[in-house]
Amino acid sequence: MIRVLVQPEPFDAATELAALLTAAPDADSGGIASFTGLVRNDGALAALELQHYPGMTERALVALANEAAARWSLTAVTVIHRHGRMVPGEAIVFVATASAHRTPALESCAFLIDRLKTDAPFWKREWSADGTTSWVDAKDADTDKAGRWD
Amino acid sequence: MEIRLLYFAWVRERIGIDGETVVVPAHVATIDDLTGWLSVRSAGHAAALADSTRLRFAIDQQLAQPDTMLVDGAEVAIFPPVTGG
Numbered sequence: 302m303i304r305v306l307v308q309p310e311p312f313d314a315a316t317e318l319a320a321l322l323t324a325a326p327d328a329d330s331g332g333i334a335s336f337t338g339l340v341r342n343d344g345a346l347a348a349l350e351l352q353h354y355p356g357m358t359e360r361a362l363v364a365l366a367n368e369a370a371a372r373w374s375l376t377a378v379t380v381i382h383r384h385g386r387m388v389p390g391e392a393i394v395f396v397a398t399a400s401a402h403r404t405p406a407l408e409s410c411a412f413l414i415d416r417l418k419t420d421a422p423f424w425k426r427e428w429s430a431d432g433t434t435s436w437v438d439a440k441d442a443d444t445d446k447a448g449r450w451d
Numbered sequence: 452m453e454i455r456l457l458y459f460a461w462v463r464e465r466i467g468i469d470g471e472t473v474v475v476p477a478h479v480a481t482i483d484d485l486t487g488w489l490s491v492r493s494a495g496h497a498a499a500l501a502d503s504t505r506l507r508f509a510i511d512q513q514l515a516q517p518d519t520m521l522v523d524g525a526e527v528a529i530f531p532p533v534t535g536g
């Protein structure tokens with residue numbers, strides 16, 4: 302089962318993990334891996350705003366989830382990515398993968414978080430406590446990490 | 452050829468609008484041609500589109516390259532490198 306959500310609302314990672322455990326067929330599933338990305342408290346950061354491209358975002362995430370499911374024979378995948386404004390400590394992104402064994406579950410989870418950073422149309426803007434804002438620049442390191450899955 | 456443009460992040464801010472629909476002349480065949488043609492529409496367009504190495508593109512919601520050919524009625528998005536996750 303593939304579940305992809307793009308939403309402004311907060312999500313609960315524990316609830317999502319429990320839902321994936323229910324969705325993954327017992328006979329074929331041996332493990333679940335997950336990653337939850339948080340808004341890091343970098344010094345003067347008051348809030349993080351995520352803009353996205355409605356329509357393309359969902360398509361890009363569904364395409365990545367399908368690719369991961371086929372490449373690692375996953376039994377269930379969940380990808381949730383928030384947009385809008387959030388504060389340090391809040392969860393932005395959640396990826397969970399279920400598979401017969403640990404290696405495909407862990408690898409596909411890493412694949413999804415690496416590749417969504419370069420393939421999904423989101424843009425981060427940092428809001429400082431003094432009200433100034435700046436768009437976050439893309440990192441070469443993220444491109445390198447995504448490239449290792451080619 | 453009619454193109455529906457969408458702008459995101461600082462490209463949107465510099466141009467000052469979320470998007471626009473334009474009818475391009477016959478010599479505008481690729482995305483690269485399109486950004487060149489758009490850049491003289493206003494000072495904001497010029498500022499947003501000046502450095503092509505900092506721009507990324509999508510045609511009909513699929514990532515595209517500067518040499519990708521345009522098609523009539525396409526939705527073309529112009530934005531900085533993505534920073535989600």
